[in-house]
Amino acid sequence: xxxxxxxxxxxxxxxxxxxxxxxxxxxxxxxxxxxxxxxxxxxxxxxxxxxxxxxxxxxxxxxxxxxxxxxxxxxxxxxxxxxxxxxxxxxxxxxxxxxxxxxxxxxxxxxxxxxxxxxxxxxxxxxxxxxxxxxxxxxxxxxxxxxxxxxxxxxxxxxxxxxxxxxxxxxxxxxxxxxxxxxxxxxxxxxxxxxxxxxxxxxxxxxxxxxxxxxxxxxxxxxxxxxxxxxxxxxxxxxxxxxxxxxxxxxxxxxxxxxxxxxxxxxxxxxxxxxxxxxxxxxxxxxxxxxxxxxxxxxxxxxxxxxxxxxxxxxxxxxxxxxxxxxxxxxxxxxxxxxxxxxxxxxxxxxxxxxxxxxxxxxxxxx
Numbered sequence: 182x183x184x185x186x187x188x189x190x191x192x193x194x195x196x197x198x199x200x201x202x203x204x205x206x207x208x209x210x211x212x213x214x215x216x217x218x219x220x221x222x223x224x225x226x227x228x229x230x231x232x233x234x235x236x237x238x239x240x241x242x243x244x245x246x247x248x249x250x251x252x253x254x255x256x257x258x259x260x261x262x263x264x265x266x267x268x269x270x271x272x273x274x275x276x277x278x279x280x281x282x283x284x285x286x287x288x289x290x291x292x293x294x295x296x297x298x299x300x301x302x303x304x305x306x307x308x309x310x311x312x313x314x315x316x317x318x319x320x321x322x323x324x325x326x327x328x329x330x331x332x333x334x335x336x337x338x339x340x341x342x343x344x345x346x347x348x349x350x351x352x353x354x355x356x357x358x359x360x361x362x363x364x365x366x367x368x369x370x371x372x373x374x375x376x377x378x379x380x381x382x383x384x385x386x387x388x389x390x391x392x393x394x395x396x397x398x399x400x401x402x403x404x405x406x407x408x409x410x411x412x413x414x415x416x417x418x419x420x421x422x423x424x425x426x427x428x429x430x431x432x433x434x435x436x437x438x439x440x441x442x443x444x445x446x447x448x449x450x451x452x453x454x455x456x457x458x459x460x461x462x463x464x465x466x467x468x469x470x471x472x473x474x475x476x477x478x479x480x481x482x483x484x485x486x487x488x489x490x491x492x493x494x495x496x497x498x499x500x501x502x503x504x505x506x507x508x509x510x511x512x513x514x515x516x517x518x519x520x521x522x523x524x525x526x527x528x529x530x531x532x533x534x535x536x537x538x539x540x541x542x543x544x545x546x547x548x
Contacts, residue, residue, distance in 0.1 A: 182216070182217075182218060182244055182245060182246025182247060182248060182269065182270070182271040183242075183243040183244040183246075183268075183269070183270045183271070184218065184223060184240045184241060184242040184243060184244075184268075184269050184270075185240065185241040185243075185266055185267070185268050185269075186223055186238055186239070186240045186241075186266075186267055186269065187238075187264075187265070187266060187267065188259065188262050188263065188264050188265055188266070188267045188281060189264055190238040190239065191223075191225075191238060191259050191267055192256075192259045192260045192262070194225045194236040194238050195214065195225060195252075195255060195256040195259055195260070196256055196260065197234065197236055197385075197386055197410055198214060198225045198226060198227045198234045198235065198236050198252075198410075199214060199227060199252040199253070199256045200227075200234070200382065200385065201227040201228060201229055201232050201233065201234040201382065201412075202214055202227040202228075202229070202252035202253075203229040204253075206229065206230070208230075208297075210249065210291060210295050210296055210297070211227075211228065211229055211230065211297070212251060212252055212253075213227075213249035213250055213251055213252060213290065213291060213296065214226065214227050214249065214250060214251075214252045214255060214256075215227070215247065215248075215249050215293060215296045215299075216247060216248055216249070216250065216269070216277070217246075217247035217293060218240070218242050218245040218246060218247065219237065221239070221240065221241075221242060222237040222238060222239055222240055223237065223238050223239075223240040223242075224236075224237055225237075225238065226296075226299055227252060228297055228299065228300075230297060231376070231378075231379075231414065231415055232376075232378070232379050232382060232412065232413070232414045232415075233299050233300050233411075233412070233413045233414075234382065234386075234410070234411070234412050234413075235299065235410070235411045235413075236409055236410045236411070237409045238409070246271050247271075247293035248271045248274070248275065248277050248290045248291075248292070248293055249290050249291045249292070249293055249295070249296045250277050250288050250289075250290035250291075251288065251290070254288060255277075255279075255288055258279065258286060258288070259279070262281045262282075262284055263281065263282060263284075265281060265282065266281065267279060267280070267281045268280045268281070271290075274292045275289065275290050275291060275292055276288070276289060276290065277290050299413075300402055300413045302397050302399050302402055302404050302413065303399065304397060306399070307397040307398055307399050307404075308369045308370075308371050308397070308398040308399075309395065309396065309397050309398075310349065310365065310367070310369075310395070310396045311393050311394070311395050311396075312364065312365060312393065312394050312396065313392060313393055313394075314387055314391055314392055314393060314394055314407075316364060316365070317364075317387075317394045318384065318387060319362075319513070320351050320362045320364050321340070321351070321380050321383070321384060322384070322511060323351075323360055323362050323511040323512075323539055323541075324340050324351045324352060324353040324360045324361070324362050325340055325353060325377050325380055325381070326353075326360065326507050326511065327353045327354055327355055327358045327359055327360040327507075327541075328340060328353040328354075328355060328377045329354070329355035329356065330355070331355070335417055335418075335419060336374055336417055336419040336420070336421055336422075337353075337354060337355060337356065338376065338377060338417070339353070339374035339375050339376050339377060339416075339417040340352070340353045340374070340375050340377060340380060341353065341372075341373075341374050341421040341424075342371060342372075342373045342374075342375060342398075342403075343371060343372045343373070343421070344367050344369060344370050344371050344372070347366055347367065347368070348363050348364070348365065348366050348367060349363070349364045349365050349366075349367045349369075349371070350362065350363050350364065351364060352421075352424055353377075354422075354424055354427075356544075357501075357504070357543070357544050358504050358507075358508070358541070358542060358543045358544065359424055359427060359428070359541070359542040360508075360511075360539070360540070360541050360542070361424070361428070361539070361540050361542075362538060362539045363538045363539075364538075371398055372421070373398050373403060373416045374416055374417035374419065374421055375403055375414065375416060375417070376414060376415075376417055379403070379405075379412065379414035382412050383405045383407065383412050386405075386407050386410050386412060387407055388407070388408065390408070391407050391408040394406070394407055395407075398416075401415060401416055402414065402415055402416060403416060427527060427542065428527070428529065428540060428542055429520075429522065429526060429527055429529060432520035432521055432522045432526070432528075432529065433494055433496060433521070433522040433523065434465050434492070434493060434494045434495070434496030434520060434521055434522065435492070435493040435494070435518065435520045436465050436472050436490045436491065436492050436493075436518070436519045436520065437490060437491040437516060437517070437518050437519075437533055438472055438488050438489065438490035438491070438516070438517060438519070439488065439489070439515065439516060439517075440509065440512065440514060440515055440516060440517045440532075441515070442488040442489070443472075443488060443509055443517055443519070444506070444509045444510075445486075445488075446472075446473075446474050446486035446487065446488050447461070447474060447502060447505050447506050447509060448506065449474075449484060449486045450474040450475070450476040450484055450486055450502055451476070451502035451503065451506060452476075452484070453476040453477060453478045453481065453482065453483055453484040454476040454477075454478070454502045455478065456478045456479060456480070456481070457476070457477060457478070457479075458501070458546075459501045459502045459503050459504075460476070460499055460500075460501065460502070460546050461474050461475065461476045461499065461500060461501075461502045461505070462474070462475045462476070462497060462498070462499045463475075463497065463498055463499075463500065463519075464496075464497045465490070465492045465494070465495055465496045465497070466492065466495065467492045467493070467494055467495050468495075470489060470490060470491065470492055471487045471488070471489065471490065471492075472487065472488050472490040472492065472519070473485055473486065473487040473488075474486050474487075476502070496521060496522075496523065497524065498521045498523070498524055498528060498545050499524065499545055499546045499547075500528065500543055500545055500546060501543070501546060504543045505530075505543065508530045508541040508543060509530070511539075511541070512530060512531065512532050512539060512541065513532050513539065514532030514533060514534070516532070516533040517530060517531070517532060517533065518530070518531050518532070518533050521545070524545055525545060526545070527542050527543070527544055527545075528542065528543045528544075528545065529541070529542055530542075530543070
C-alpha cells in the first residue's frame with residue numbers, strides 16, 4: 182500500500198474512529214486501526230466487536246493495500262504533524278512508513294488479514310430513516326439521560342427506538358424516571374434497543390457540516406451514517422417493558438410556569454438538598470398561584486423558593502432535585518407544565534402546548 186492524504190483529514194478520521202478501538206479486551210488486534218484502500222479513498226476502521234466505526238477520506242493511491250496499526254500511537258503521531266501532505270507506505274505487510282516534510286516514522290503493525298470482519302447491513306431489506314442532525318441530537322440527548330447504568334438489567338441500559346401509532350419514538354428509563362420523545366412520522370414497524378454507548382459515539386461523530394443522519398436497522402444491528410462516517414452496533418437483545426402504562430394521562434394538580442424561573446428555584450433548592458440525598462419538596466398553592474420548593478440541610482440551614490405559576494389545585498410532592506434539574510435542562514420551550522397526583526404517583530414534565538413531542542416522568546421520593 183502506498184498513498185498520499187492530507188494531515189487534516191487523516192488526523193480527524195483517526196480521532197473519530199480511534200475512540201472505538203479498545204485495549205481492554207483479550208484480543209490485541211482490537212487496539213489497532215485498520216487502514217485499507219477502497220477505490221480512490223482510504224478506509225479507516227476500528228471495532229470492539231460490539232461497535233464498529235469507519236470513515237472514508239480522499240487519497241491519491243499509488244498502490245492499493247491494507248494494514249492495521251496501534252490506534253493510540255498513530256492517532257497521536259499524525260495529530261502532531263504539521264498541516265499538509267502525509268505519505269503512507271506499507272512494507273513487509275506489517276510496517277507502516279509515515280512521512281510528512283521533515284518528519285518520518287515507521288510504526289510496527291499487524292497484517293490486515295487478522296483484523297475482524299467489519300459488520301454489514303443489507304440496505305435493500307433494512308428499515309431506514311433520515312433524521313435531521315438537529316432533531317437527532319436533541320432527541321437522543323433528551324432520552325439518554327434517563328437510561329440505566331445497571332448492567333443486571335441490560336434492556337434498560339439502552340434507548341428504545343420503536344414505532345407507535347404512525348410515529349417513531351425514543352424512550353429510556355432507569356426505573357426512577359422515564360423520558361419519551363416522538364421523533365418523526367413513519368409507516369415502518371421498528372422495535373430496537375440501542376446501547377447508550379453507541380448513541381454517545383454517534384453524538385461525538387456529528388459535525389456542523391452534516392445536515393442529516395441516516396439510520397439503518399436490521400434484526401440485530403443498527404448503522405448510523407454521518408457524512409463519510411459510519412457507526413455500526415449490535416442491538417440489545419430483549420423485550421423493552423411496556424412503559425406507557427406508567428405515564429399518567431391526567432393528574433390532580435396541574436401547574437404551568439416560566440421555565441427559567443422553575444430552573445432557578447430548583448437550582449437554589451438543590452444547594453440545600455445535598456445532605457438529604459437531593460430531596461426537595463414542591464408545594465402547589467392554588468390560592469396564591471405559587472409553586473414553592475423547600476429543602477433542608479440539617480447542619481447548614483434550609484431554603485424555600487417560590488415562583489409564580491398557574492395552578493389547578495393544591496398539592497405536595499417530594500422529588501430528587503437532580504432528576505428535576507436534568508429534566509428541566511432538556512425540555513424545550515419557555516413555559517413548562519408540571520403535574521402530579523399526591524405524594525406517590527408519577528410526576529409529568531413537558532413543554533406547554535397541545536402537540537408536545539417530549540414527556541419526562543419522575544417518580545416521587547418517599548417523604
